Amino acid sequence: MINITNHKEMEFIMINIPEILVANGAGAFLVLFLLLYRIRISQTNQFDEKAYNFMLIVAFIATINETLSFIIDARPGFIFHILQYISNTISSSASSIIGYCWCLFVEYHIHRNFKRIKKKSRILAIPLIIAMILLIINLCGTDIIFDISKQNKYTRGPINFLLYIIVFIYYIESIYTVQKARSDSILVEFFPIYFFIIPCMIGTMIQGFFFGISTIWLCVAIAFIIVYIEIQISISFIDDLSGLYNRKYMNHYLNKLQNDKTKHVYGFLMDINDFKAINDIYGHLKGDQAIIQFGKILQNSIDKDSVAIRMGGDEFVIFAILKSNEEALALKKHIEQNVRQFNTNSTEPFHLSFSIGIAKYSGNIETFLSSMDDSMYEAKNMHRLMH
Secondary structure: OOOHHHHHHHHHHHHOHHHHHHHHHHHHHHHHHHHHHHHHHOOOOOHHHHHHHHHHHHHHHHHHHHHHHHHOOOOOOHHHHHHHHHHHHHHHHHHHHHHHHHHHHHHHHHHOOHHHHHHHHHHHHHHHHHHHHHHHHHHHHHOOOEEEOOOOOEEEOOOOHHHHHHHHHHHHHHHHHHHHHHHOOOOOOOOOHHHHHHHHHHHHHHHHHOOOOOOHHHHHHHHHHHHHHHHHHHHOOEOOOOOOEOHHHHHHHHHHHHHHOOOOEEEEEEEEOOHHHHHHHHOHHHHHHHHHHHHHHHHHHOOOOEEEEEEEOOEEEEEEEOOOHHHHHHHHHHHHHHHHHHHHHOOOOOOOOEEEEEEEOOOOHHHHHHHHHHHHHHHHHHHHHHO
């Protein structure tokens, strides 16, 4: 038997089917348009690009599935019963998946650091795994997340709210990441965190409190569009070839460093040895590969308190918050070790080596840069003498 409340819910949903089709149709169109546009103009293969596109794909699939679940709700038949379980399971998992990917997107877009991503991805996966386990248990007939009755009517289960809590955990974590980066003087100030969070939270809360209204995926689509527009500004701080921050960002970082008087910052200025020879012997495409591979090596070498930058050409710099000269030398050795590992395992025709200059920030930016430069060119001259 279906109680009076369920009858009212079903009537409410049936009345709102046109509105649901319009809302979800608009959301699906916006997400698909943005995804196809990004694929067409994509010029990089960075982690944040992949994460953003994956979120768009998940959002599109979820929007289609949610629309299907509303259309077939309370329609009799075994096929519709199975489709209800499948479509609602996919829709229920999508928000947590996007929340997880959003946190990783934010993390990488700010820090450009693979070590941080690897570490954080495991921690952030815990709420997502919990959500997936709950949905699997729900499929076993427990109906803890949602129930599909014999009349194929969808109703929420007793702990359905936990999925909403998991999504909000991801939203809050991403806000914390941005605020922490700002306090550490790492982040470009206009990262559009709230342009994504606020529309998504509004859509989630409306649909959570008012059963039968479809707002989540339209709001998510709008959030993706706004974030994409805003994020184009911050792309001007990213080097297209290496995926690291560029010289414009270095100037931003140094200005923040000078104003905040941060202590224990070390600078590592690096220059790829014999880069001209790589271009002359193997061609400029291989020269570009040398830049790309060296950028990846630096990304894999730094920790959470460091930032890697391509100054231009074959020159790179790392700024790292370290406690001592010994830690600075340890980071230098770690980079050298990763370069040797690349040369051993790579199928590229060239080998990489670099000259490096290290200096500690003492309160004066010009002295800081000059000390790094002098130290690096001293190492460069030593390399030339040895070869």
